[in-house]
Amino acid sequence: GIQVEQSPPDLILQEGANSTLRCNFSDSVNNLQWFHQNPWGQLINLFYIPSGTKQNGRLSATTVATERYSLLYISSSQTTDSGVYFCAVPSLMGSASKIIFGSGTRLSIRP
Amino acid sequence: NAGVTQTPKFRILKIGQSMTLQCTQDMNHNYMYWYRQDPGMGLKLIYYSVGAGITDKGEVPNGYNVSRSTTEDFPLRLELAAPSQTSVYFCASSSEGDTQYFGPGTRLTVL
Numbered sequence: 001g002i003q004v005e006q007s008p009p010d011l012i013l014q015e016g017a018n019s020t021l022r023c024n025f026s027d028s029v030n031n032l033q034w035f036h037q038n039p040w041g042q043l044i045n046l047f048y049i050p051s052g053t054k055q056n057g058r059l060s061a062t063t064v065a066t067e068r069y070s071l072l073y074i075s076s077s078q079t080t081d082s083g084v085y086f087c088a089v090p091s092l093m094g095s096a097s098k099i100i101f102g103s104g105t106r107l108s109i110r111p
Numbered sequence: 112n113a114g115v116t117q118t119p120k121f122r123i124l125k126i127g128q129s130m131t132l133q134c135t136q137d138m139n140h141n142y143m144y145w146y147r148q149d150p151g152m153g154l155k156l157i158y159y160s161v162g163a164g165i166t167d168k169g170e171v172p173n174g175y176n177v178s179r180s181t182t183e184d185f186p187l188r189l190e191l192a193a194p195s196q197t198s199v200y201f202c203a204s205s206s207e208g209d210t211q212y213f214g215p216g217t218r219l220t221v222l
Contacts, residue, residue, distance in 0.1 A: 033210050041216055043201065048210035086153060088211075098169060099144070099211065101153040 001091050002027045004102035012108045013077055021072040021105045023087035030090070032063050032070050033099070037084040046072070046085075077109045113137055115214035117202050123220045124192040132187040132217050134202030140212075142205045143185040144169075145177065147198040148216075154201065160185055192221045 003026040034046040047061040063070040091098040146154040156169030160179040203211040
């Protein structure tokens with residue numbers, strides 16, 4: 001099945017810094033999602049981005065489907081950005097149902 | 112609009128006991144999912160459903176059962192609980208071609 005790898009596994013930054021999180025996947029996909037899990041365990045969807053670039057405030061994401069990767073950019077980090085960031089892709093091309101999650105990037109923003 | 116709700120929030124089971132984790136969504140989504148998240152790990156898909164009366168296995172279905180008699184509800188049944196089922200369980204829902212929305216999770220401990 002498809003493999004999803006996220007890097008780096010851990011990232012510690014000072015407040016105000018910028019960061020780039022990467023998600024590589026081993027096969028063609030027709031959708032990709034980014035999620036944030038906050039320190040209390042709540043999972044929030046950030047982007048649904050099968051290709052191209054999307055922006056939402058300080059966060060933006062770019063997916064290059066032909067090269068099988070996606071990037072999540074966080075600018076001017078705040079302590080509330082701390083948590084784990086997951087990317088997720090369908091395990092079967094064309095499937096909207098079987099979603100596979102990467103192992104995540106744990107981001108810690110220090111005040 | 113409550114989104115995705117899960118009950119209970121916490122539960123402790125003894126080995127061999129059974130229980131049902133409840134999940135309800137009020138967004139009229141056809142797709143519903145159950146995931147488990149072990150400490151420090153990503154999410155693994157247990158079962159999913161693409162509509163009332165239709166369910167299918169995910170990555171880690173052993174020891175679990177599901178049913179989907181209505182669009183709104185997708186209960187997860189644990190039979191003969193084992194310590195390996197200690198985890199946080201998340202329910203999610205989505206429309207086809209859209210991102211997933213997660214419930215708050217159920218923290219289950221099997222002793």
